Amino acid sequence: MSLSILPVTGIGDVTAGDDLAELITKAAPWLADGDVLVVTSKIVSKAEGRLVEVPADGPEREEARQQVLAGETARVVARRGPTTIVQTHHGFVMAAAGIDASNVDKTHLVLLPADPDASARALRDDLAERGLDVAVIISDTMGRAWRNGLTDVALGAAGIGALRDHRGEFDPYGNELTLTQMAVIDELAAAAELVKGKSDKVPVAVVRGYSWAGAGSGARELVRDTASDMFSLGTAEARAQGLRDAAHLDSWSAPDIGESRVLRLTPAGPSPADLIRLGEEAHRVRLLLAADGLSSKISFDDDGVTIEVTE
Amino acid sequence: MSLSILPVTGIGDVTAGDDLAELITKAAPWLADGDVLVVTSKIVSKAEGRLVEVPADGPEREEARQQVLAGETARVVARRGPTTIVQTHHGFVMAAAGIDASNVDKTHLVLLPADPDASARALRDDLAERGLDVAVIISDTMGRAWRNGLTDVALGAAGIGALRDHRGEFDPYGNELTLTQMAVIDELAAAAELVKGKSDKVPVAVVRGYSWAGAGSGARELVRDTASDMFSLGTAEARAQGLRDAAHLDSWSAPDIGESRVLRLTPAGPSPADLIRLGEEAHRVRLLLAADGLSSKISFDDDGVTIEVTE
Known part of the structure; x- marks a missing residue:
């Protein structure tokens, strides 16, 4: 043949x-x-x-493109810099969900x-x-x-x-x-x-x-x-998932960290077991920060712990 | 063309x-x-x-195959069931390092x-x-x-x-x-x-x-x-890496867990800060178990914690 x-x-x-x-x-x-x-x-x-109509240039174009991408995305597989690899609703794993701006005039994207x-x-x-x-x-x-x-x-x-x-x-x-x-x-x-x-x-x-x-x-x-x-999943995404899973082991209701750079945690009660629990919780909090890419340092004293975001 | x-x-x-x-x-x-x-x-x-000579069958053959695979492997990328995906010394990511038993007599493997x-x-x-x-x-x-x-x-x-x-x-x-x-x-x-x-x-x-x-x-x-x-890295491997990284945050020298099914941890000293540190350490130990695929439960008392492997 x-x-x-x-x-x-x-x-x-x-x-x-x-x-x-x-x-x-x-x-x-x-x-x-x-x-x-x-x-x-x-x-x-x-x-x-x-085809989807989009602005020919400017930040409006990028914003529109992101919206179109979200619509074509079943789940995000991996991100790095400007690259987003997603699984489309069809199941294909592709950069930018296969949305293309080539071979079409500048006011359209092709799905x-x-x-x-x-x-x-x-x-x-x-x-x-x-x-x-x-x-x-x-x-x-x-x-x-x-x-x-x-x-x-x-x-x-x-x-x-x-x-x-x-x-x-x-x-x-x-x-x-x-x-x-x-x-x-x-x-x-x-x-x-x-x-x-x-x-x-x-x-x-x-x-x-x-x-x-x-x-x-x-x-x-x-x-x-x-x-x-x-x-x-991408390697970085799966590792971050591991960190998040580590924080939430046994299902844990995380405190609201928000944008805090310094967190002070104190025990829920006066018993030694409360102090031990506090130490466990402090590590979980640091893992949530780590999953978001934030380093932190921790210091222990007799009344509680202080966690400081270092980057 | x-x-x-x-x-x-x-x-x-x-x-x-x-x-x-x-x-x-x-x-x-x-x-x-x-x-x-x-x-x-x-x-x-x-x-x-x-070509590498290997036994034609039996457990010796599988053992020999594993040795050959190890020799061709620069690093393991992912494992699931009988499948091992590795990066070869050339840099190729392939199942079983591209080692093949087809189109060759039963006493040889082809690299x-x-x-x-x-x-x-x-x-x-x-x-x-x-x-x-x-x-x-x-x-x-x-x-x-x-x-x-x-x-x-x-x-x-x-x-x-x-x-x-x-x-x-x-x-x-x-x-x-x-x-x-x-x-x-x-x-x-x-x-x-x-x-x-x-x-x-x-x-x-x-x-x-x-x-x-x-x-x-x-x-x-x-x-x-x-x-x-x-x-x-494979998704499961990267997630496990995240769990391990979570345990070792800040570089931590892990206690020797060995094959223990029940671990009893007690504080290093009498101060409240020692108790808090113990709680943190206990969570790290559980993450090491989790990275190895082992579930555990933890109980807190006023003298320390008990971690029990549940699967």
């Missing part, structure tokens, strides 16, 4: 309401049964009108398609109506943990299985192959990216020669559920 | 000392200047003799090449001696955070830049493209995987038509340094 990866040029600017099947078949009249069509999510979003698998199915169906049996992948560019550089992956898919499963096969030495479920739609998206540009002139590519069959359950199958993800 | 991805069949079993350039040019006499050659790391390891960039350069040079100017990528299969399924990525590269940098380019709307360094050697490795099998019958593929130039600094460029990686 050898593959060809063919760019589709001449699609031009896509706007809300455009019929992608028409645009693509016009630009690529050579599209054929069995092809895998890889479509950049940006033009799907544009055709579906997934990801609301349901990329549904978009892929719709496009596949539209092409089927034109007599074409092609698999459809909707792709976008993502960063990843541990490795520099971005790659294209599949956000949506139709007509093709997300995974190719080698389990149950044997190698020439008789070893059963285990744990080798290949994310082929991600590899197809990556392959297609190699002939696309970033400037939207080649938003579609065709992979020819790849044998696919079976309906597939969409790219959703590649979204790892958070509970089974060993990297569901 | 359109690409072809061509499988190289008929390479057969590779053993230590084999000349890969000869095997590949014999199997693919059609290899041509400008091609990108993507070679599965497994056959590079075999040719370089990166990653010691220096995949050097292996890629050597193969590129050997091919150059045969008059061929091809880029070389050495690939392997990796898992990733957040997404199910594995993809092939580049462990080593020669003759080709690891990243394609779109920064400084402009889209048709005049927006400067930012933050778009594409990890093209990973995408090429992924594309090549689509025509390879997992059973080692097609360990090499050729990408034809991709325009590459410049020496490139190897796949090492894709290894994110740990300090700037927001996901350098």
